[in-house]
């Protein structure tokens with residue numbers, strides 16, 4: 566299954582571009598600069614303050630089904646999505662990815678599904694997609710990429726930082742079964758990694774990496790060249806005030822490549838776009 570991708574996965578962790586090492590170092594330094602590590606209580610309090618499912622997401626779940634198990638989601642979010650930042654927290658993108666991928670899996674009969682994610686961060690969204698695959702006992706892979714490394718210990722601005730720097734691999738060990746069965750991690754700038762991925766087909770993709778026009782335009786093009794009728798791609802942060810480049814790149818790609826789209830406003834000035842190839 567996916568032989569080239571599998572070869573890439575084995576080599577990606579071994580060869581770290583110096584620039585990407587610097588990115589990882591700056592990420593960690595930014596998190597820890599000039600202050601004590603936040604306590605577990607601060608993360609628990611942030612989790613308690615997270616937004617409940619938005620009205621838009623509740624309506625979609627009640628009309629179309631495919632609601633992710635909430636207890637599972639909350640536990641995953643506590644370790645991979647609860648960060649200390651000024652803006653409110655939400656896990657709605659996880660609920661939507663689970664719903665949209667489950668819909669796709671329920672309408673097509675595939676022996677193996679191929680998914681690409683740009684922007685892994687701590688692995689929250691990748692695991693939501695893996696969970697949807699597991700729920701339908703589907704085989705396949707989520708190839709997820711980030712400039713951040715998978716096997717270098719660092720701080721992640723999450724509740725597990727209490728134990729000191731850890732690798733993403735370690736952070737995700739409670740979900741090892743899903744990780745082993747479905748996820749493949751790649752490190753590097755998205756355009757560099759995608760150019761090296763010899764993947765003929767992408768049934769589903771999530772674009773959530775560098776939020777500028779040039780990256781999103783090229784990522785969309787790369788995905789569209791590998792999609793057929795009914796395949797889907799999801800974009801996060803479709804917001805003209807915060808990310809005008811994302812909006813321009815998504816709008817242009819929808820027309821150019823022929824996708825139908827639905828835009829879901831999850832509140833907190835954040836919209837996701839679900840685009841399905843015509």
Ligand SMILES: C[S@@+](CC[C@H](N)C(=O)[O-])C[C@H]1O[C@@H](n2cnc3c(N)ncnc32)[C@H](O)[C@@H]1O
Nearest residue numbers: 684685686689690711712753754755773774775
């Ligand atoms: C918003 S976070 C992704 C969140 C993740 N999709 C989730 O929902 O759990 C964006 C991630 O994209 C990564 N990133 C930013 N620019 C990138 C680039 N040019 N290539 C690859 N990854 C990039 C960042 O390091 C960060 O981890």
